[in-house]
Amino acid sequence: MIKSLKLMAQYFPALMAALPTTLMLLLISVIIALFLGLLFAWARLGKNKIANGISYIIISFMRGTPMMVQLLLVFILIPMIAYANGVDTSSFSPSIYAIISFSINEACFFAEIFRSAYVSIDNGQIEAAKSLGMGRMQIFRRVILPQGAIAALPNTSNMIIELMKNTSIASVIGVYDILGKAQQLGKNNYGLGQLELYIEAGIIFWILGLIILFISNMIEERISRCDRKGGLAHV
Amino acid sequence: MFDQSMFFQSFLPIIRAMPTTLILTVTSCVLALLGGIILALLMTCPVKIIRGIFKVVSSFLKGIPILVFLYVFSVSIDSVMTKLYALFNLTYSNRNTPTLQFAILALALSYIPYMADMILSAYRAIPNGQFEAAEAFSFTKSQAMFHIIIPQMTVIAVPNFGNHFVNLLKATSLTCMVTIMEMMGTARNFATMNQTFLEAYTACALLYWLVFEIFERLFQFIEKKAGRYLQPGALTRRRFHLFRKPARMHVSQKQPNPEQAL
Numbered sequence: 001m002i003k004s005l006k007l008m009a010q011y012f013p014a015l016m017a018a019l020p021t022t023l024m025l026l027l028i029s030v031i032i033a034l035f036l037g038l039l040f041a042w043a044r045l046g047k048n049k050i051a052n053g054i055s056y057i058i059i060s061f062m063r064g065t066p067m068m069v070q071l072l073l074v075f076i077l078i079p080m081i082a083y084a085n086g087v088d089t090s091s092f093s094p095s096i097y098a099i100i101s102f103s104i105n106e107a108c109f110f111a112e113i114f115r116s117a118y119v120s121i122d123n124g125q126i127e128a129a130k131s132l133g134m135g136r137m138q139i140f141r142r143v144i145l146p147q148g149a150i151a152a153l154p155n156t157s158n159m160i161i162e163l164m165k166n167t168s169i170a171s172v173i174g175v176y177d178i179l180g181k182a183q184q185l186g187k188n189n190y191g192l193g194q195l196e197l198y199i200e201a202g203i204i205f206w207i208l209g210l211i212i213l214f215i216s217n218m219i220e221e222r223i224s225r226c227d228r229k230g231g232l233a234h235v
Numbered sequence: 236m237f238d239q240s241m242f243f244q245s246f247l248p249i250i251r252a253m254p255t256t257l258i259l260t261v262t263s264c265v266l267a268l269l270g271g272i273i274l275a276l277l278m279t280c281p282v283k284i285i286r287g288i289f290k291v292v293s294s295f296l297k298g299i300p301i302l303v304f305l306y307v308f309s310v311s312i313d314s315v316m317t318k319l320y321a322l323f324n325l326t327y328s329n330r331n332t333p334t335l336q337f338a339i340l341a342l343a344l345s346y347i348p349y350m351a352d353m354i355l356s357a358y359r360a361i362p363n364g365q366f367e368a369a370e371a372f373s374f375t376k377s378q379a380m381f382h383i384i385i386p387q388m389t390v391i392a393v394p395n396f397g398n399h400f401v402n403l404l405k406a407t408s409l410t411c412m413v414t415i416m417e418m419m420g421t422a423r424n425f426a427t428m429n430q431t432f433l434e435a436y437t438a439c440a441l442l443y444w445l446v447f448e449i450f451e452r453l454f455q456f457i458e459k460k461a462g463r464y465l466q467p468g469a470l471t472r473r474r475f476h477l478f479r480k481p482a483r484m485h486v487s488q489k490q491p492n493p494e495q496a497l
Contacts, residue, residue, distance in 0.1 A: 065447070066408035069439055168302045205298055210294070
């Protein structure tokens with residue numbers, strides 16, 4: 001037991017060195033997914049039937065297939081397309097493919113969340129904004145976004161935590177995130193202390209998840225303050 | 236670039252591996268449900284310390300990626316099995332390791348907290364009047380639970396359960412990392428053998444999509460069937476059945492049922 005703890009303490013700095021990779025994967029894919037998700041949700045809500053159909057099929061496919069298959073497909077497909085167009089991808093880092101696959105996958109889940117948040121907004125709010133002479137972007141920025149964000153935030157933060165856990169799949173294609181690093185360290189040592197390394201990686205993931213949960217709770221409290229009783233008085 | 240004949244050839248081995256995926260999904264889902272019931276009971280335990288401990292345990296299990304669980308289990312499989320066999324004075328040979336069983340355990344363990352949350356939220360969704368009504372009819376606690384509360388909880392929990400089941404189905408693809416030949420593992424094997432990665436992965440993705448859609452539709456159907464008494468006018472509609480005579484109004488007016496009068 002004490003020996004295992006010592007081993008864990010010894011490996012801790014090496015594992016923490018891989019933390020930026022995990023965070024970078026998570027942050028970049030979430031930021032891309034937010035924009036893509038808005039785009040998909042807009043396509044799903046709009047009147048254009050072709051855009052609606054295409055986004056429906058993409059969302060259904062991304063929800064229906066495991067992340068691992070998507071990751072491997074992207075990992076195979078993009079170099080093929082690039083090669084056909086005369087681009088050499090051999091110097092690309094594998095985290096690029098991970099980011100592409102995670103962001104498209106996450107965007108589809110976000111799109112569903114955003115769509116349900118938009119539907120939950122009272123239509124009278126939008127009509128009132130129109131009657132005040134607001135433009136479409138103005139309505140989105142001043143009416144839809146603040147109210148939709150309150151409805152969408154709990155689900156969105158849940159999905160972000162899920163994605164944080166799922167970034168560990170990137171180790172399959174050779175990204176050295178926390179789990180990939182743990183695997184590498186274990187194999188360097190002829191499999192000695194593998195168990196401790198994996199458990200330590202799990203604990204790091206858990207703490208990361210708790211931090212994300214804490215931040216999302218803080219944001220939720222901040223943006224839903226107008227929802228509370230008498231909330232407008234202290235704005 | 237895209238070899239069509241290899242694409243169609245790669246369907247067959249992946250379809251053959253489908254039962255393994257389904258076994259993994261169903262057994263781990265059932266195990267997770269059982270564990271979730273126990274965890275839900277422990278999380279609502281009247282003793283405050285036990286409640287606190289199991290809330291932390293639930294958050295811990297929720298925060299760990301499934302891949303980590305799978306790796307931990309697959310690494311510790313030999314030492315655990317050796318100790319287990321030594322208890323019964325047997326010698327364990329690591330030629331036939333029970334990888335499938337350990338993968339099922341790992342998947343179940345990672346879904347236990349979600350199942351517990353599902354059960355707790357279903358329990359909290361039941362209005363207090365139901366408990367009071369059961370008490371007013373002098374039901375015992377277990378009677379109230381089994382005849383009134385649990386049937387209603389089931390209906391509330393079905394959509395959530397379907398969601399978790401489908402997510403588990405997708406999560407089984409990770410078990411190919413611990414050398415289990417389910418759909419994903421077979422596709423990877425086939426791809427490496429024939430050097431047709433794109434074709435095999437596309438076939439695998441399409442098959443996963445198909446299975447996912449089937450199960451999603453199935454759970455939507457069950458949800459509709461289970462929740463039919465919640466739809467407005469459902470109970471009155473059932474009276475006018477196609478093959479049964481409609482009830483005559485004046486009969487029931489003449490001889491009112493004593494139970495109805497209550």
